[in-house]
Amino acid sequence: MGKKQALNIPTCNACANGNNLICHLSHGQQAALSEFKLEAVFRKGSVIFREGDRPNGLFCIHKGKVKVTKLTNSGREQVVRLSKEGEILGYRALFAGEEYTATATALEDCEICQLSKERFYELMTANPEFNRAILQMLAQDVRRAEDTWTDQNQKGAKARVAEAILYLYRKFGTEADGRTLSVSLSRQDIADLAGVASETAIRSLSFLDAEGILGLEGKVIRILNMHSLEQLSVEHNA
Amino acid sequence: MGKKQALNIPTCNACANGNNLICHLSHGQQAALSEFKLEAVFRKGSVIFREGDRPNGLFCIHKGKVKVTKLTNSGREQVVRLSKEGEILGYRALFAGEEYTATATALEDCEICQLSKERFYELMTANPEFNRAILQMLAQDVRRAEDTWTDQNQKGAKARVAEAILYLYRKFGTEADGRTLSVSLSRQDIADLAGVASETAIRSLSFLDAEGILGLEGKVIRILNMHSLEQLSVEHNA
DNA sequence: CGCTTAATTGAACATACTCAAAATTTGTGG
DNA sequence: CCACAAATTTTGAGTATGTTCAATTAAGCG
Numbered sequence: 001m002g003k004k005q006a007l008n009i010p011t012c013n014a015c016a017n018g019n020n021l022i023c024h025l026s027h028g029q030q031a032a033l034s035e036f037k038l039e040a041v042f043r044k045g046s047v048i049f050r051e052g053d054r055p056n057g058l059f060c061i062h063k064g065k066v067k068v069t070k071l072t073n074s075g076r077e078q079v080v081r082l083s084k085e086g087e088i089l090g091y092r093a094l095f096a097g098e099e100y101t102a103t104a105t106a107l108e109d110c111e112i113c114q115l116s117k118e119r120f121y122e123l124m125t126a127n128p129e130f131n132r133a134i135l136q137m138l139a140q141d142v143r144r145a146e147d148t149w150t151d152q153n154q155k156g157a158k159a160r161v162a163e164a165i166l167y168l169y170r171k172f173g174t175e176a177d178g179r180t181l182s183v184s185l186s187r188q189d190i191a192d193l194a195g196v197a198s199e200t201a202i203r204s205l206s207f208l209d210a211e212g213i214l215g216l217e218g219k220v221i222r223i224l225n226m227h228s229l230e231q232l233s234v235e236h237n238a
Numbered sequence: 239m240g241k242k243q244a245l246n247i248p249t250c251n252a253c254a255n256g257n258n259l260i261c262h263l264s265h266g267q268q269a270a271l272s273e274f275k276l277e278a279v280f281r282k283g284s285v286i287f288r289e290g291d292r293p294n295g296l297f298c299i300h301k302g303k304v305k306v307t308k309l310t311n312s313g314r315e316q317v318v319r320l321s322k323e324g325e326i327l328g329y330r331a332l333f334a335g336e337e338y339t340a341t342a343t344a345l346e347d348c349e350i351c352q353l354s355k356e357r358f359y360e361l362m363t364a365n366p367e368f369n370r371a372i373l374q375m376l377a378q379d380v381r382r383a384e385d386t387w388t389d390q391n392q393k394g395a396k397a398r399v400a401e402a403i404l405y406l407y408r409k410f411g412t413e414a415d416g417r418t419l420s421v422s423l424s425r426q427d428i429a430d431l432a433g434v435a436s437e438t439a440i441r442s443l444s445f446l447d448a449e450g451i452l453g454l455e456g457k458v459i460r461i462l463n464m465h466s467l468e469q470l471s472v473e474h475n476a
Numbered sequence: 477c478g479c480t481t482a483a484t485t486g487a488a489c490a491t492a493c494t495c496a497a498a499a500t501t502t503g504t505g506g
Numbered sequence: 507c508c509a510c511a512a513a514t515t516t517t518g519a520g521t522a523t524g525t526t527c528a529a530t531t532a533a534g535c536g
Contacts, residue, residue: 070384072392074474080384096377101384125366138376139334145380146308146318146339149387153433154310157524187483195391197525202484218483218533236312237523395492425515435493440516456501456515475491 012037012113015060020086021137022060024130029123036116041109048104048112049090055100057114059089064110065172065183069192070102079193080145082107082171082183095138107185152195154236161204162233164194165214169223177222184219208232250275250351253298258324259375260298262368267361274354279347286342286350287328293338295352297327302348303410303421307430308340317431318383320345320409320421333376345423390433392474399442400471402432403452407461415460422457446470 011034016022022030037060042048048059051071066083080102083089093100094117124131152160165181172183185193191201205221208214213229215222223229249272254260260268275298280286286297289309304321318340321327331338332355362369390398403419410421423431429439443459446452451467453460461467 070388072388072474073472074392076392078388078391080388092377092380094377095373096381097374098378098381101381128363131369135333135373135376136335138373138380139330139332140336142330142376142379142383143334143336143339145383145387149383149390150308150310150316150318152387153316153390154312154314198482199484199526200524203524206484234311236310436514437494437516438492441492444516 012060012115015062015086015113017086021088021130021133022086024133025123025127029127029130033115033119033123036119038114040112040114042106042112044106044108046106048106048110049100051100051103053100055090055094055117057117058091058094058120059104060113060115061085061087061089062111062113064112065107066104066110066112067107067189068102068104077192078195079189082168082193084172091134092138092141095134107183107189156235156237157194157196157200158204158207159233159235159237160194160196161190161201162208162213162229164190164201165208165221165223166229166233167193168221174223179215179222179224181221181223186219250298250353253300253324253351255324259326259368259371260324262371263361263365267365267368271353271357271361274357275351277349277351279349280344282344282346284344286344286348287338289338289341291338293328293331293355295355296329296332296358297342298351298353299323299325299327300349300351302350303345304342304348304350305345305427306340306342315430316433317427320406320431322410329372330376330379333372345421345427394473394475395432395434395438396442396445397471397473397475398432398434399428399439400446400451400467402428402439403446403459403461404467404471405431406459412461417453417460417462419459419461424457 011031012022012025013027013030013034016025016030022033025033038057039062042064048066049055061083063085066089068080068083068089069077070080071077083104089104089112090100124134151163155163168181168183168185172181174180175182187202187205188198190205191198194201194204196204205214205216208229209216211225211228213223213225213232215224249269250260250263251265251268251272254263254268260271263271276295277300280302286304287293299321301323304327306318306321306327307315308318309315321342327342327350328338362372389401393401406419406421406423410419412418413420425440425443426436428443429436432439432442434442443452443454446467447454449463449466451461451463451470453462
């Protein structure tokens, strides 16, 4: 599991989709970043970095989805965030000068590059716009963490699960039909995302299914009534 | 409330205590930052900035303590962080390019400077060390938010309250006796910090008092048994 | 096809919340 | 300085909600 193997990701601009960080770099800078990258395949379920490890680089996801989790004292796992192609991983610990405080695990087979942190820092000083983008990303991370924190503290289980489904929708989007989530998680992962016990997540999902808000077929989840789902996710107690 | 009035804070190096952000600036740079600062007094209870406001500068606390809170849908308030002299306020929204997502309120009479964001940005590009320090601060904020989030989700009320008291201890320290917290909060504020109802906070505090871990005399809180307090704060269910 | 893991359902239980009332503290004006 | 009003703090009781534990069913995989 998690064996590194030769790949063929030519340069970092292969990851410059949408408006991710890489897009803020010139072609030359992308090439410079590419120079020292290490490519690796992580099989589904394998760990990319682990809580307590010391970071010595940054990860950039070329292909695949990743979950980042924190282990709590009581043995529960909290999904802190999910990441997909084009996103950078492990920057928080690096910038904070700390060990990793969360564990990153491949949700499916992934192709991930490890970037040189020195090269990354060089680009940050050379490219103020790039620097600003990173600052912005971190500042948004703070907000999201604070939002989820306060949200989960106040909301009932159904609202939390609804919110978790909406997160999946916004993050990964849907299939061509516009309603089938294009990510497949275990019930446990959904529970860990919503911050509830798996049984509670299952019961909440069943409820949403019975209400016609979601369509469940095993791990395939369809959003049938977006409006109601959003409504539910906002309410204090559903 | 919150009236601005003339003060006499000569330059920003008056705020360079300990190892806060200002310390990373040269004397000349501190002077440059001072040039455009607006001084203001905020009376106890007055609002420094409000959720939804658009930031047009940064605040630097010269004197006094501040609470930063988020209002939840159910009308509860969550204390997101507390700040004291020498700390910068309102940078998250600025760097994220967003409106404020929390409200800052003076816990006691405060003297606060408003700094020019343009000047601040200039210093960030001019001084890479300063830039790094800000990045580090944001990255640490992310961790703290994520830690508290997951902690509060898993811990029982007593552990949360114990954690809240420890936060106060670590942030503001004690009087000369080494045990009396040098910050005075309402029970509601302690509850909002711990993320529990005020009645629950009171009951937990009473328990800690009865156990001889804390000494309560109205708003004056003494830590009598640090070891037990730390123990309790870690346990899943106290 | 058997075995292991994941998903589901059920029931008892614990915990913190809500609502309500009493007690205490704080602030203010006479 | 006292008396009164307002706000805060404290205590109590009932309730809702999610957790835990256990058992069953379904699904994935060699």
